[in-house]
Amino acid sequence: MKKSFLVISVMLCCFSVKSQIVFGSFREVLDYADKHSTSIRIPAEKQEINSIGEKQVRSFLYPSINVSAGFNDNITLQPTLVPGKLFNPNAPEGSFQEMTFGKPYVYTTSLQVQWNVLDFQKIFAIKTSKLRSEAGKIDTEVNRFNTYNQLASLYYSISLAQRSMEIDKENLKTTEVMLDNALEKYKKGVISESDLNRVSIQNLQNQRKIELTENNMAQLYRQMQSALNLREEIQISDIGSFEDSVFASDFQAVHPEVLLQEKQIDISKSLVKQNEALRYPSMGFVYQYNYNWATDRLNDLSNANTLPQQFLGIKLNVPVFNGFSNNQKIKESKAELKIQQIQLENIKIVKDKEDEILNLQYDQTKTNLERNTQILSLQDKNDIHTQNKYESGIISLDERLDRYSDLLSAQYNYLQSLADFSLAKYKIYIRKIDFQKP
Numbered sequence: 001m002k003k004s005f006l007v008i009s010v011m012l013c014c015f016s017v018k019s020q021i022v023f024g025s026f027r028e029v030l031d032y033a034d035k036h037s038t039s040i041r042i043p044a045e046k047q048e049i050n051s052i053g054e055k056q057v058r059s060f061l062y063p064s065i066n067v068s069a070g071f072n073d074n075i076t077l078q079p080t081l082v083p084g085k086l087f088n089p090n091a092p093e094g095s096f097q098e099m100t101f102g103k104p105y106v107y108t109t110s111l112q113v114q115w116n117v118l119d120f121q122k123i124f125a126i127k128t129s130k131l132r133s134e135a136g137k138i139d140t141e142v143n144r145f146n147t148y149n150q151l152a153s154l155y156y157s158i159s160l161a162q163r164s165m166e167i168d169k170e171n172l173k174t175t176e177v178m179l180d181n182a183l184e185k186y187k188k189g190v191i192s193e194s195d196l197n198r199v200s201i202q203n204l205q206n207q208r209k210i211e212l213t214e215n216n217m218a219q220l221y222r223q224m225q226s227a228l229n230l231r232e233e234i235q236i237s238d239i240g241s242f243e244d245s246v247f248a249s250d251f252q253a254v255h256p257e258v259l260l261q262e263k264q265i266d267i268s269k270s271l272v273k274q275n276e277a278l279r280y281p282s283m284g285f286v287y288q289y290n291y292n293w294a295t296d297r298l299n300d301l302s303n304a305n306t307l308p309q310q311f312l313g314i315k316l317n318v319p320v321f322n323g324f325s326n327n328q329k330i331k332e333s334k335a336e337l338k339i340q341q342i343q344l345e346n347i348k349i350v351k352d353k354e355d356e357i358l359n360l361q362y363d364q365t366k367t368n369l370e371r372n373t374q375i376l377s378l379q380d381k382n383d384i385h386t387q388n389k390y391e392s393g394i395i396s397l398d399e400r401l402d403r404y405s406d407l408l409s410a411q412y413n414y415l416q417s418l419a420d421f422s423l424a425k426y427k428i429y430i431r432k433i434d435f436q437k438p
Contacts, residue, residue, distance in 0.1 A: 020233040026155050026426070029228070030148055038229045039147045043140040050133040057129040060122045063115035070108040073298075077102050103294040103305065110291075116284035120277035128270040135263040141256045141435040147227070148433070152426035154224045158236055160419050161217040167411050168210045174383075174404070175203040181390075182397060195397045202401065253434040255351040261344045268337035275333045278326040279319060286313040358427055365421035372414040379410040 023029050034040060077100045084091030091097075116122070182199040185191045221234050228234075288311055295304035319326070383404060390400040 020235055021230065022235045022237055024237050026152070026429070029151055029155055029224075033147060033151055033228055034144070036229050037147055037227060039227075040140070040144050041229075043136075043143045047133070047136055047140065050136040054126075054129045054133045057122075057126050061116075061119070061126070063113055066110075066112045066114075068108075068110045068112075070110075072106045072108070074102060074104045074106065077104065103296050105295045105298055107293040107295075107301070107304075108290065111289045113287045114284060116282060118281070118283040120280040120282070121274055124270060124274035124277050128267060128274055131263060131267045131270055135260060135267060138256060138260045138263055142260055145256045145430065145433075145435060148430045149427070151224065151227055152430055153423070154220055154227065155236070156419070156422035156426050158217060158220045158224070160415065160422060161213055161220060162236070163418065164415055165210065165213050165217070167415070168206065168213055171408070171411075172203070172206040172210060174387075175199065175206050177387075178390075178400070178404075179203045185397075191397050198401060199397065202404070251355050251431055253432060254436065255347075255355075255431075256435045258344070258347055258351055259436065261340070261347050265337065265340045265344055268333065268340045272330065272333045272337055275326070275329045278329065281316060281318040283314070283316045286315060287311075288313075355431065358424060358431065361420070362424040362428055365417060365424050368417040369414075369421040372410070372417045376410045376414040379407050383407045 021032075023032070079098045079100050081096040082099050084095035084097050085093075087097065179199050182191060182196050186193065186196045224234055225231065290307075290309040292307040292309075293301055293304040294307060295301055297303075383406075386395065386400060386403040389395045390397065395403075
């Protein structure tokens with residue numbers, strides 16, 4: 001029985017290990033997202049649809065070949081009035097003879113080949129389709145950029161929660177020591193019940209803070225599971241640190257939204273040319289071969305009359321007047337192009353200013369974090385001295401708690417500055433990724 005229990009325990013342990021994914025860095029999270037995140041995979045899979053659409057447009061330039069076959073049962077052959085003199089010179093003038101021509105059963109086969117050798121509109125449509133396919137690829141990178149930012153927000157929040165948990169546990173140890181000391185003094189009658197309650201309240205608040213942080217971390221991990229499209233448990237083994245040398249003040253990579261808007265302008269220009277091509281002539285060749293069998297008996301072609309026919313045609317289409325509709329289409333596409341150009345200029349300005357603000361935020365948050373780290377370190381030392389004074393009876397419990405609130409305030413400022421710095425750091429890290437590279 002004990003052996004069976006041991007085997008089951010080992011199996012459960014192994015299953016637990018296998019069902020957990022550990023990320024050692026933020027880069028590992030991004031690599032995993034590229035392969036598994038739905039928000040990245042679906043736009044990437046749509047590229048196959050864009051490629052098929054591009055090939056479909058190109059196929060319009062190829063000749064079309066159609067083969068058909070048919071059968072007609074002329075149940076009633078329509079009579080025709082034929083002048084009587086056609087068969088009898090002595091027939092009176094104005095007389096007609098009713099005659100029936102044709103045979104009741106007709107079998108037909110046909111081959112038709114058509115090739116539009118000159119069609120400017122379709123030529124420009126191919127170019128437009130190609131540009132749209134390229135825009136689809138850039139749109140995939142925009143989705144990747146947005147997903148990276150979402151993951152960065154979750155990643156730094158988890159890292160921040162881990163750091164907050166470390167501080168919360170230290171705070172709980174501190175208040176537990178203070179509570180034990182206060183209980184002894186309360187039993188000796190040195191402090192009042194209200195003083196004891198104040199310490200108990202602070203200790204409960206620290207316990208509650210740990211519980212809230214644990215719950216918040218659990219929610220963040222589940223949000224990251226959703227973003228990465230996985231059911232396995234996630235564990236982050238670092239605090240997401242990057243070298244400062246990564247964060248230069250210039251951004252060499254073009255923002256993906258700017259790249260997408262530039263491609264939209266190329267599409268609009270191509271649409272203008274495509275609509276202008278409506279004014280151009282088009283030319284095509286047509287070849288058709290028909291072969292008919294006419295017979296008096298069903299399924300009997302032994303005495304059938306064969307009626308072959310073939311022709312070759314050249315068709316030139318020159319648009320002369322169509323109610324000014326083509327002119328309106330051209331004006332509409334040019335107006336759309338102008339709007340796209342205005343949007344591009346706006347997006348460039350907005351993204352440039354965002355980059356400048358991001359650099360300013362990084363510099364400021366880095367300075368704030370350094371200052372608040374120093375303040376927290378000094379406040380930690382002061383709190384140790386304050387605790388020693390309290391245990392020695394030099395200061396009262398009220399003063400001890402007042403000094404302890406200074407430490408909590410310093411911790412809050414430190415965590416807030418750490419959050420601001422982490423956010424700016426990850427944004428710059430993602431912003432410097434060149435999404436044009438494969």
